Amino acid sequence: xxxxxxxxxxxxxxxxxxxxxxAAVSLLASGCTGSDGADSDATTAGKAGxxxxxxxxxxxxxxxxAFWERVRKGAEDAAAxxxxxxxxxxxxxxxxxxxxxxxAVADKVDGIAVTLAKPEAMKSAVAAAKAAGIPVxxxxxxxxxxxxxxxxxxxxxDESVAGRAVGDKLDSLxxxxxxxxxxxxxxxxxxxxCAGVKKTFxxxxxxxxxxxxxxxxxxxxxxxxxxxxxxxxxxxxxxAQFALEAVKSVKxxxxxxxxxxxxxxxxxxxxxxxxxxxxxxxxxxxxxxxLAVDAFWLYRTNGNVSGGGEEPVLTGPAxxxxxxxxxxxxxxxxxxx
Numbered sequence: 001x002x003x004x005x006x007x008x009x010x011x012x013x014x015x016x017x018x019x020x021x022x023a024a025v026s027l028l029a030s031g032c033t034g035s036d037g038a039d040s041d042a043t044t045a046g047k048a049g050x051x052x053x054x055x056x057x058x059x060x061x062x063x064x065x066a067f068w069e070r071v072r073k074g075a076e077d078a079a080a081x082x083x084x085x086x087x088x089x090x091x092x093x094x095x096x097x098x099x100x101x102x103x104a105v106a107d108k109v110d111g112i113a114v115t116l117a118k119p120e121a122m123k124s125a126v127a128a129a130k131a132a133g134i135p136v137x138x139x140x141x142x143x144x145x146x147x148x149x150x151x152x153x154x155x156x157x158d159e160s161v162a163g164r165a166v167g168d169k170l171d172s173l174x175x176x177x178x179x180x181x182x183x184x185x186x187x188x189x190x191x192x193x194c195a196g197v198k199k200t201f202x203x204x205x206x207x208x209x210x211x212x213x214x215x216x217x218x219x220x221x222x223x224x225x226x227x228x229x230x231x232x233x234x235x236x237x238x239x240a241q242f243a244l245e246a247v248k249s250v251k252x253x254x255x256x257x258x259x260x261x262x263x264x265x266x267x268x269x270x271x272x273x274x275x276x277x278x279x280x281x282x283x284x285x286x287x288x289x290x291l292a293v294d295a296f297w298l299y300r301t302n303g304n305v306s307g308g309g310e311e312p313v314l315t316g317p318a319x320x321x322x323x324x325x326x327x328x329x330x331x332x333x334x335x336x337x
Contacts, residue, residue, distance in 0.1 A: 061092065155287075178205045
């Protein structure tokens, strides 16, 4: 796959985005005001490149993934506020993602934010960035690898903690037999979630590996598993779009199993409201993208390192259920939750 050099993304004006992101920025102790009299730093921000900082955000996203659009939106809003030139690139193939990191190093960016879904494959590329004096922060995937890999800081959900929380939640719902569906073999975040579920859930947990790039095959595989074992009463999915496919699987199989999912989007909000999905675990992808980019502005202008470089900044897990879904619905509709 051939990739062109990283290009700055168009940034929106800071007015509006700075106010909306204030709560997120407060986690990193930056100045933020909701009045028209914003501080001088916020006033300077909003002009692309005003800060003189160029940042590359490089993820393992597949094309047209709604989850990653939320990450990207958060990153763009932070860049707009801070006056950062932001370039976003992605490749679901670990070798391709590593190549993009090396290209960012060659472009002499001032910072790289990267996901570590497959940490071993990214080691040499991250090392190249460090050797070039470019600070690297992690987000979303690789919470057990960012510190040993020499990254400056990390923003995301502890997937093991989230998985264990789901296991406890299933116990409280009196589930007996869970099917945890892994759509990408070897993805450390997804594997950790299901391992966490299995660790705390008092019932039986089975793992099902499927091809997340083939929606029809995924739907058929889940339906086949439900037909084969009617005792499965909970299907745990690892992505909002996959949960929507699981709704079809349950209907196709004539199963009475409930569906739970990690991650959230507007369609899942509607499915939780209708009862098609029992609950969702929100790791707040918008916040991950926002904080990862804003971190470079804070580091460059004030020497801040969130967590002191010792601890990650956690963005989840937050459970979205029928009881509280109304409180996040409008944000999901805006593409920020």
